[in-house]
Amino acid sequence: MEKNLGIILLILAVSVLQATDAPAKDLRGLRSIIRTELIYPRELTYNLPAVLPAKDASYAKNLEYLRVVDALEKRGIVKRVSEGESTRVDVPENNFDIVRRQVNMRYEVLIVNLLLGEWDIEIESVEVEKGKMVVRGRCLVRKTTRIFRTVIDSLPVDERKKYSSTPMRWTIEKVDGADAVSEKAVGGP
Amino acid sequence: MRSSAAERLLLFLGRGALFTFAVVCFCLAFSEALFYSSNGIFYFLRKNAGSTSADMSLYREPFSIDKKKGRKRIVTIGGSTTYGFGVDPKDTWPKKLSSFLERDFPGRYEVVNLGRVGSHLEEFKYDYERSLNIYIPRDAWMGGSRPEVSGLASWGWKDLEPDILIVAPVVNDTAPDYLYLSEANLISRAVAGMNRVMDDSFIINRLAFGFYFKKALSVIEYKNRTFVADDSRRLDMIRSSYKTNLRGFLKLWEGRPRVILLGLPLFFNRTDGEKQALKAAAYWNLADTDSISREVKYLPLLEGLESDIRAEVSNELGIEHREVGVEIKGMDLGDRLRLYDDPVHMNKKGTRLVAEEIYRSFFPADESL
Numbered sequence: 001m002e003k004n005l006g007i008i009l010l011i012l013a014v015s016v017l018q019a020t021d022a023p024a025k026d027l028r029g030l031r032s033i034i035r036t037e038l039i040y041p042r043e044l045t046y047n048l049p050a051v052l053p054a055k056d057a058s059y060a061k062n063l064e065y066l067r068v069v070d071a072l073e074k075r076g077i078v079k080r081v082s083e084g085e086s087t088r089v090d091v092p093e094n095n096f097d098i099v100r101r102q103v104n105m106r107y108e109v110l111i112v113n114l115l116l117g118e119w120d121i122e123i124e125s126v127e128v129e130k131g132k133m134v135v136r137g138r139c140l141v142r143k144t145t146r147i148f149r150t151v152i153d154s155l156p157v158d159e160r161k162k163y164s165s166t167p168m169r170w171t172i173e174k175v176d177g178a179d180a181v182s183e184k185a186v187g188g189p
Numbered sequence: 190m191r192s193s194a195a196e197r198l199l200l201f202l203g204r205g206a207l208f209t210f211a212v213v214c215f216c217l218a219f220s221e222a223l224f225y226s227s228n229g230i231f232y233f234l235r236k237n238a239g240s241t242s243a244d245m246s247l248y249r250e251p252f253s254i255d256k257k258k259g260r261k262r263i264v265t266i267g268g269s270t271t272y273g274f275g276v277d278p279k280d281t282w283p284k285k286l287s288s289f290l291e292r293d294f295p296g297r298y299e300v301v302n303l304g305r306v307g308s309h310l311e312e313f314k315y316d317y318e319r320s321l322n323i324y325i326p327r328d329a330w331m332g333g334s335r336p337e338v339s340g341l342a343s344w345g346w347k348d349l350e351p352d353i354l355i356v357a358p359v360v361n362d363t364a365p366d367y368l369y370l371s372e373a374n375l376i377s378r379a380v381a382g383m384n385r386v387m388d389d390s391f392i393i394n395r396l397a398f399g400f401y402f403k404k405a406l407s408v409i410e411y412k413n414r415t416f417v418a419d420d421s422r423r424l425d426m427i428r429s430s431y432k433t434n435l436r437g438f439l440k441l442w443e444g445r446p447r448v449i450l451l452g453l454p455l456f457f458n459r460t461d462g463e464k465q466a467l468k469a470a471a472y473w474n475l476a477d478t479d480s481i482s483r484e485v486k487y488l489p490l491l492e493g494l495e496s497d498i499r500a501e502v503s504n505e506l507g508i509e510h511r512e513v514g515v516e517i518k519g520m521d522l523g524d525r526l527r528l529y530d531d532p533v534h535m536n537k538k539g540t541r542l543v544a545e546e547i548y549r550s551f552f553p554a555d556e557s558l
Contacts, residue, residue: 038471039523045474094277097537100530101275102475105365106326107306113474 027123030135034121034170037181041120043113044141044163046151048078050101050109052087064156068114071154077147078112098145114151116163117144135170139185220397228339232397244342247324249273249281252301254344260299263290264349264446266313267357270453271304273540275530280537283355285544290552301349309361310434317441318345327365333407347441354442355547357451360533362434363491366427371414380410424494432498439506449551450503452496453543454514456525456532459489465522472526484532513546 034040052069053062069089072078077095081088089112091099102111123137141164152160167186172179224232245251249272256262265271265283273281287300303316309327319341325334373381384406392399417423442448457465466485470478496512503510517528517539528539535543 036523039468039526042472043474047474047476096275096277096280100473102531103274105328105368107269107274107324111476 026126030126030133030172031121031123031137033172033179034123034135034181034183037179038170038183041118041142043115044117044119045100046114046116046163048089048112048114050089050112051083052089060156064154064159067154068151071150072114072147075147075150077150098147114147115145116148116151117141121168131173133172135172136186137168137170139166139168141165217396217398220401224397224400230339232400233395244320244322244344247305247321249302249304250278254348256350257299260297261352262349263287263298263300263353263355264346264351265300265302265304265355265357266346267304267453268308268359268361269304269306270359270534271302271357272306272308273302273304274306275534276537276540280540282540282544282547285541286548289544289548294552301351303346303349304357307361310358310431310438311362313346313358313438314434314441315341316346317438318347319343320345327361328369331365331369331371332411351446353449354446355449355451355551356439357453358435358495359453360455360488360491360495362431363427363495364488366430367423367487367491369416370423370426371416372426373410374413374415377410377413380406380413384410424490427491428494428498431495432502435498435502436506439502439508443506448506448508450499450508450510451547452492452499452512454512454517455488455492456529457485457489458518459493461485461489461522468522469526469532473531481532488532509551511547511550513543513550516546517542 046068048065048068049057052065054065057065069078069080069087073080076092077099079090079092081090088109091101091112098115100113100115101109102113103109118141119139120142121137121139123135125137126133126135128134148163152163155163168183169186170181170183172181174180221231221233224230263286265286271281271283273284278284281302281304283300283302283304287298290298290300305324307324307326308316309330311330312321312325315321315336321336321340322342323336323340325336384403387393387399387403387406390399393403417426439448439450456469462485463482466481467478469475469485470481475481499510499512502508517525520528528535528542530536
């Protein structure tokens with residue numbers, strides 16, 4: 001009796017393995033296509049204007065920037081330099097592994113990119129819709145840096161969601177013989 | 190009656206002369222006062238102003254003018270990529286090169302990094318005589334801005350007496366020119382001529398009035414220039430000035446140090462287009478994609494122009510030359526993105542690869558070097 005039960009269980013196990021093996025390979029292949037075309041893993045950054053208050057940002061957004069700068073300045077990651085009615089965000093040396101400056105042709109710093117970690121993707125399912133492959137999965141935050149928590153904790157609750165695991169929908173189709181991939185965030189985390 | 194008329198004429202002329210004299214004195218005095226209020230020193234005294242401790246503030250790390258005893262001095266010259274914009278001081282390519290040399294040839298070399306943000310060949314020629322203490326953006330330079338005496342250090346690059354000179358000019362010489370290049374009309378050329386004639390005059394050199402008059406002439410000259418819209422003509426002008434400036438700078442060092450001329454790789458390849466630009470913008474999280482969409486078109490064009498001229502000039506002058514980064518240029522987009530922070534500047538992974546290639550190419554294991 002036990003021997004027959006064991007055989008039945010083995011057959012069931014092999015069947016399950018055979019049933020999942022082919023889709024798992026497809027999912028890995030699709031993940032590879034999406035990663036190549038959309039350059040994943042990619043950097044997760046928070047963009048901070050180099051001069052505050054930022055003219056094209058709302059009052060609430062400028063408050064958010066100031067809170068982030070406050071928190072980072074306490075840790076010595078950035079430094080505020082007063083310039084009359086505005087404040088410039090300076091980056092002390094030895095922080096360039098986590099802070100990047102976007103400059104114009106005159107090397108005036110426009111944006112300070114704070115590196116928080118990286119985005120990578122996880123595939124959950126695939127289906128075909130109107131001749132296009134629709135892949136569903138998630139964007140995940142990985143390899144967070146030493147300033148990730150500092151920045152995230154400074155943000156309003158609604159803003160924090162942008163820096164956490166996000167359900168995604170990717171569409172893959174062939175265009176001129178090459179894979180064309182587009183992505184869209186779906187709802188909230 | 191006649192004498193009365195003559196007297197009146199003389200009186201009129203005398204008053205006129207007196208008035209003119211008073212106006213001239215007022216202008217001279219006012220100019221000096223204005224210069225003093227802005228600079229804290231009278232114009233005629235400024236040449237005696239000594240250099241300050243800010244002599245090396247534009248360089249990545251301070252260094253000694255005098256050579257270290259028993260060591261060959263390598264001097265690296267370039268713009269922000271040599272300066273190491275965006276990487277820590279220990280991760281610049283000259284610093285990496287220094288660490289490789291110290292590892293394999295301990296105590297034999299010292300590396301001095303003269304790379305400066307925004308620096309270009311025309312400025313290098315000034316630095317050769319006296320190092321600049323102030324930053325003048327390339328577009329301002331093209332508009333006629335030049336350092337005053339107080340903006341120059343007491344020493345020049347020639348005083349460093351390098352044994353090996355590595356020159357790595359990048360797009361500072363061509364990209365701003367491509368975007369802003371203008372040419373002079375008749376008025377601009379006439380005023381430029383007047384400026385040149387007055388350059389060595391007593392008025393310009395000793396009087397604040399002359400200083401402001403020269404500034405006014407420069408503004409008139411600049412305002413009468415027109416943007417060169419024709420792309421091929423613009424590129425021809427850039428090609429010509431780049432060649433002149435490169436040759437001019439390298440000839441300053443002729444016959445003395447071993448000179449190595451390098452081209453450092455930019456991010457975009459000629460085969461990249463809008464699709465690659467948008468992928469890069471997404472990877473770098475750029476707020477504005479307009480700029481990168483233009484850069485993907487013109488940066489490879491300028492890189493090609495510069496490398497052709499570097500090859501030509503190095504051949505003409507018998508100088509060692511290498512366009513670094515063939516392996517990097519051959520990588521696919523994703524791998525290349527992981528070496529750069531933006532279309533021009535490499536991160537520490539990129540600078541390390543560049544330093545390794547320079548080291549392998551020019552510093553063989555032969556101890557007799």
